[in-house]
Amino acid sequence: MLFSQIIFKAVVRTFWIIIFNIFYYLYIIFHFLLTKYIIFLCLCILSLCFFYEPDAILINFILMDHVSLSNFKFRVPMTKEDFSSWLTGCMDADGHITRDGSILIDFNRKNSMLVNYLHMRLGVGEIISIETDRKLHIRLVIDDLEHVSIILDLINGQIRTERLHTDFTHLIRVNPIMSCKPLDTSLNFDNYWLSGFIDCDGSVQWFMSKFGEKLVCKPNFKITQASHPILNRIQSYFGVGGVYLNANHDREYRCYDYRISSVRDIHHIHNYLGKYPLLGFQLINYLFSLRNYEIVKSKAHFTPEGASELIENKSKTGNSLTLDTIKTLHPLIISSELYKVDPIIKVNDASKD
Template sequence: NKNAHYIFILILFILSIYKHIYFQNKYPSNYVKTMEDKPLGYIKAKSLEKSLEFIHLKTPTHDIVSPGNLVSGQPQDDNEFGHYLAGFIEGDGCLVTPLTLKTLNNKSRVCSVQIIFHICDLELVKCLQKRIGHGNIYKSKNKKAIRLMIQNLDGVLSIINLINGKMRTPKINALYKMIDWLNKHKLENENHIIKLPLDMSPINNNSWLAGFIDTDGHFSIKGFTNNIKTHPALQFYICQREFDNSGSSLKDIMQKIANFLNTSLKYRKINGYPQFNITTSSYENNMVLINYLTKFPLFTSKYLNYIDWVKALDLFYNKKVKELKRAKNIPVNSLILKEIRIIKSNINKNRKIFTWDHLKNFY
């Protein structure tokens, strides 16, 4: 009868509320949501860490040091953190401004900031979440990616205050659009945000490039095989498409990076898609990069590849190492070749061990 039906519906409603309260209390901050178009459920962060070993690493040697247990090696620096975050967002972030104030269900729309990471960088994502003080972590279903999403007003304002005046690419237009929307619909006149211009300072003045490299840079060890025709090379490269989603060219910022690294900006098409490419190959321009990243370090797992890449670079170019090998009557080339091969076999896609001690020095 109808009464029984209504009672059944009421029980389901009460159970759904209880379930929501239960999860909120049990996992108030340390949880990850799986996501396609919407959250599908809650997963403990430790459970995701275990899944990383199986899905991505396929080894039980995934070494994790939780940022929550780390003691910062330096005081918080909002200014430098803002430059790094701006570079990261301009590389792999999205600033979303709603087109309307209400949804079809009459719910208020909000601005959001979404930042994409490789799944193995979960520890950094949790560190960023804690540093920003806002956001939820979403695991993209069937993809090796996770997202940090800031969808509340205070969180979005915090991001804007951090990166405003520190952006260097046409993505600044998305920031301006968001600021205009917030000034019009959410903020009182006295709280309006002033739109600051692009950062036109030298690229090595701050940590922006480090954030940008953490998203799109790559450290490569090529050659060093038994094939004498294979040319050995230790290279860094970074690629960007010719135009962003708004149709604006990325040539200016890529040219600025190329000039800083004393190398040329190349233009090419891959599968019909035009892009700009920067590659370092000489000892001199690799050292320019090393000097910069010593001052403004990386923080994703790419940092581990960078450190190994520097070791290989040192082996390849360091005359003192070569002299030491000669003193021991060991063929220099063969010994260096063997050591660099070992390094090469354990970086980038071949990496099986991830450590996070470097997060102690996060901004």
């Protein structure tokens, strides 16, 4: 009899422990979700009161789940002027104008969402996959001369690299479709040009290493180019960092890097990209870079929690940034609203490239 009572009490006790735990975890989940959605509701109300873009609010809410940021607002270059600046930056970085009148713009395979966005904004072109130097790239090809002339008219006068400007002048000699404006050698980068340039040829990462028990962290912002004059002008604009010969690059093709590797100076890049956001996969690296900067600036990286978050962020960015992470986080994938804009070139379906 005594044994059966003990068993009964144990069963009853276990039952109530299970019931308690169920309600406890339901409370935690409910509290977490309620807190999140109250924040989201407040943001939406603010968006209505202050005319913020609701779509940007939604994007930032989703990003907030993955990157602990409180002050970032994603947007795309909506005006024709902003878009043309960004497009020129892309073409200055990885674009080509062939003598037969075609435009080719190459992208890292992780930038598939960016190619789709550009294709949508232009309204013309063909997206193909190519392999160069044993690496897979995505290329946007526009080969209709009428469409090419419209795009060249957009970027004419904003080209900053001698390579692309030479391509332009060679085409004009063969097909005098317009006059070629001079190369832009100014130090005024207060537009989307540099954002497009970084989207194609830039890198926003952090270097981390253990020094005894101490975690050493520093930013590693870099833009790589075969020619250094444009990098010198970018360095003059920011007033920080330096231009160096890329010793790791293939010696047959000499390249140069503009680098910023100081915690004290990286805010110049952060501030610029906060005003003119990146559109490609480097945006994800930038967001984590912002968070890393917040941690290091507050000296939280000396705490176990801060160091752990930095290491976790490192595992999600740079070469470790996967296509799955990009698909989960990137605004151009998250939101179809960003695609609701009229294309630059309006043509009938039958006449598209």
